[in-house]
Amino acid sequence: MGMNINEIAKLAGVSRATVSRYLNQGYVSSEKKERIRQVIEKTGYRPLSSAQTLRSKKTNFIGVIIPKINSDSIGRMVSGISSVLSRAGYQILLACTENDEGQELKFLTLFKENHVDGIILLGTIFTAEHKKALKNLAVPVVILSQYLNGYSCVYYDDYHAARNLAEYLAKTGKQFGYLGVTQRDQAVGQERLRGVKDGLLFGNRLLAQENIRECRFVMESGYEQARELMEASPDVDTIICATDTIAAGALQYLKAAGKKVPGEVQIAGIGDSSLSRVTEPALTTVHLYFEEAGTQAAQLLVELIQKGADAVRKEVKLDSRLIIQKSTRPGEEKGEDTDESNVH
């Protein structure tokens, strides 16, 4: 209980400075090292972290801000982050914003000058206020899954992920629909839409403006927007979705509406979530290296903390891999409806 560094020092017959050095790998003779070790072991003493932090300004916490908790992709990223950070001696402080921008700002300012040695921001939307908050940050930050100019970030090649998928589908589809997300989300909103448009164009197909719908990041929204899309444009035979979750919802609608998938309508998502393996038929999708992204972001942040915020600045863009499954029609090539085929 009332154990503090003074008690330990007294019991070990040394000054408290020496105990502190023992705890922080400073110069201590092996004789005193042993004496201190024994006393600490006997008493079960653990230094009080608030006192350490007050003096040293190091918290050994890393703030990780995520938009929601029950997500496959986020789970994998956090898993990657976690493995690196725990090895590096950091504790994760996970803050979940539930897709609320205000919360995101709240956490950024909460972490400001306090609480954490660094931040990994698994961002969604960047407003001017976000940038201001980031600018005012006193600790290094790595942005994960979005590109933001001037910041260290680890992100996906959303454009080519979407484009490769669209190019592939352009071969077997005639009339296209797209279920995307808000354009305020640069990665998932803008980049993926741009990739889909270019990919279809490259395959001499057009994505009509009225066939582009905006969803929230939940299945129900995919269901609803698929319904509106198909009711407005019944001739659509290919639906591309910005995420697997949206695709799963849309697929549910298609089946409820009695459409044959992929016969009458084919559908695909992006993300290679475990959902995409469960639906019937399994979803054609694009694998993104979520766990890898997490580890890279964490490593980058640790470097940033150790070497100083502006000594290192990196932008890591990660590849993707097309996963062809049963929810889309086989093309003319050989072997293309195997579970895995690398189109990149």
Added chain:
Amino acid sequence: MGMNINEIAKLAGVSRATVSRYLNQGYVSSEKKERIRQVIEKTGYRPLSSAQTLRSKKTNFIGVIIPKINSDSIGRMVSGISSVLSRAGYQILLACTENDEGQELKFLTLFKENHVDGIILLGTIFTAEHKKALKNLAVPVVILSQYLNGYSCVYYDDYHAARNLAEYLAKTGKQFGYLGVTQRDQAVGQERLRGVKDGLLFGNRLLAQENIRECRFVMESGYEQARELMEASPDVDTIICATDTIAAGALQYLKAAGKKVPGEVQIAGIGDSSLSRVTEPALTTVHLYFEEAGTQAAQLLVELIQKGADAVRKEVKLDSRLIIQKSTRPGEEKGEDTDESNVH
């Protein structure tokens, strides 16, 4: 930057004690209150939490220990916890153990006397070491989703959840298989198995020992164990699963093996995860009030912190609700394959 309570006091022309009282709703005249308010607003001063914690021993953090992050049910519980705690002025420190008992102990001892004002342990398995670690805790703890004698806990009526499901299926099944989890997990392992056994017995059915299989909490494991089960006992026509995730994996196997579901084999899970709505056919399952459990656990913990650890001690057991969908055969009653029917 270099703003601290002394600077604020000087600028406002008061003592730092008064500034502290201002920050902690002590006696301050409205005149000085206003002066301090203005200075704080102008400077953007925020008290350093490590200094506050060192002196007051309050961290305003609550440690929430969870077994894994990308889980539907856990996501909902955390969401419930989060809404209550943030309203009460607490910050969540989410620690994810990735289903590793060692990690669970590590976090418990990490939180010991340090870091947090209270703990919510979303537990899985309780060893003697766990109990020792819990006993040594200096802060109140609420155990969520498991019952543990002598501790405040919020948990599910796993027995009746499983039993109701089994009683329902006993009407339409002949040969039963059960895909459970380790018996070391009291709630999901022991209680659900016991409920299933009793429910079947009540319906004059038997669960043969060799038709009971143990899975891990992932789809792949459900797939694999379903395969082994069906290969060993091809006459099984009803598979009950301890979780929806396991059921989803098992369902995948059944379809891959060409079994008609629910015609030849019917299957059901527990948890009412979003997965259960996506599979084809949708899974009959049991709804558990995850979010409600989260809010109750958080409220209980806040009470515990405010009123003292042993002033309040509560055990909250939560109800369940059978959700009948298409993965099981309709019984003789009327209207029983609607989406929602309350059997309790």
Added chain:
DNA sequence: ATGTAATGTGGAATCGATTTCATATTATGA
């Protein structure tokens, strides 16, 4: 009016560590 309770304030002690400084001892190298 006068003792008691509530309100208001500043000085100083305190929380438990790290870090600077001064200083002593031992090792190293030319």
Added chain:
DNA sequence: TCATAATATGAAATCGATTCCACATTACAT
């Protein structure tokens, strides 16, 4: 051998808040 570097140690200052104590003022009840 002697200057210099590396190792080793303790006293004291410090981090930035809260809280105890002493004391002053105001309000209230009798």
